[in-house]
Amino acid sequence: MKLKIALCQMNVIDNKEKNITKAISMIKNAKKEGADIAILPEMFNCPYDNEKFKEYAEFVEDSYTLKSIADISKNNNIYVLAGSIPEKKIINETNEEKIYNTSFLFNDNGKILGYHRKMHLFDIDVKDKIYFKESDTLDHGDKVTVIDTESKIGKIGIGICYDIRFLELSRIMALEGAKILIYPGAFNLTTGPAHWELLFKSRALDNQVFTIGVSPCLNEFNNYHTYGHSIVCNPWGEVIKQGSYEEELLIVDIDLDEIYNTREEIPILKNRREDIYKLEKVI
Template structure:
């Protein structure tokens, strides 16, 4: 049996980087006490979710105080940590980037958000990440001791092609640090995680910041784990909390044998339709 004990750290992100890092460190420590193997932080866990703050809080990978802190904690506690995302600067570009650390504190994968959050829901919410951020171009499938995992960020989950490509490259679980808002969250957050898990018969995990009503952007929270049958195994509310939950990757084989969706795909027809 291949199991992973996950810790989803739904933290309250404020406008103070050092305090955010202290909170992340505290939640990691609590997760370690619960014997978690794999700890996940939210999208922009060190930074308020707004374009001006992305610029203010930006860090370069090679001398990032945030990444150095997380690396040290992964190594000290012998755990995997998916550092949700941070505003990462490279040359003149700014990216929304997630980093995966192994038990030795080494970066074994990084994902730059591929689909930028440019939306305008009339009279409700408008946001345009592309005003300051650059989109990433790489698919991110990481090798871990548990098997391969795929990584996306928030808005990336709305694009089923990305999830399918990660699964076709043998990812058994898909992780999406995210920060849906109080408009799109109630409407789509759970639906999307259940759909991506069901369509691809994998585990799908989302970790978001808690709702901070004093912030300019209101995160929906509701960090979530869905299984290959499309069921919700665990889900947070709006407030700060840690979800500790164990997933059994062997469930994937069982469900794919019972309902062989991936095997029954008509690739012959799809290829013809693309031409």
């Protein structure tokens, strides 16, 4: 089963309306190229910055961003993974306002099929290189997300950026039937060159699935400098497409039958030893 996927590596600036206009333009161009699904980056409507997360945050019920993506998805008859946005939510029990880093999947009728709230918050401190703590502003999600598109795309597993470093999550999604794992991300100029490609190849190889990462392009005027290099890896662990630092629309053809062929040749999932995957105390 063949799919055409569009990776929208857009330039995210400090202007919500212009970011959404750019996203719409890239989705339209993706449809012209025959894409079945267009994927936007992490925080595609907002600079990657804790203060901007607060400023740009929207409630789902009246989100200008999500309404815009729903309309373009429906009008162009294309699936869209709206990378992520800062989602504002009131917790009923406490009346507390929280902000999540949330991705939304739209079908080709503009309907939200599901969403993923980033589970693992990006709290790092690499000496003399980069310090960032999402937890200063954001709250973490607590659910694994596998969405059945009920179309030829099948089941999609969704994580966001830092989520890809946690291999348990990818394995659960694969065991739940996801054939494509998508991680909108915003790695930086320290972690990107070191780990971006390696992680996507590893998660693809671990689970014999396609892995996809979509990042904003590098914008040196933003406080946080994103790595770009949006990527697709196949079930054999090979990179079949990777972008540069620049803004670009990457169109990739994949064949889901590669998953079945690879799993027949090297049956990793079938050969798991669940009977011994446990720790026991030695007295």
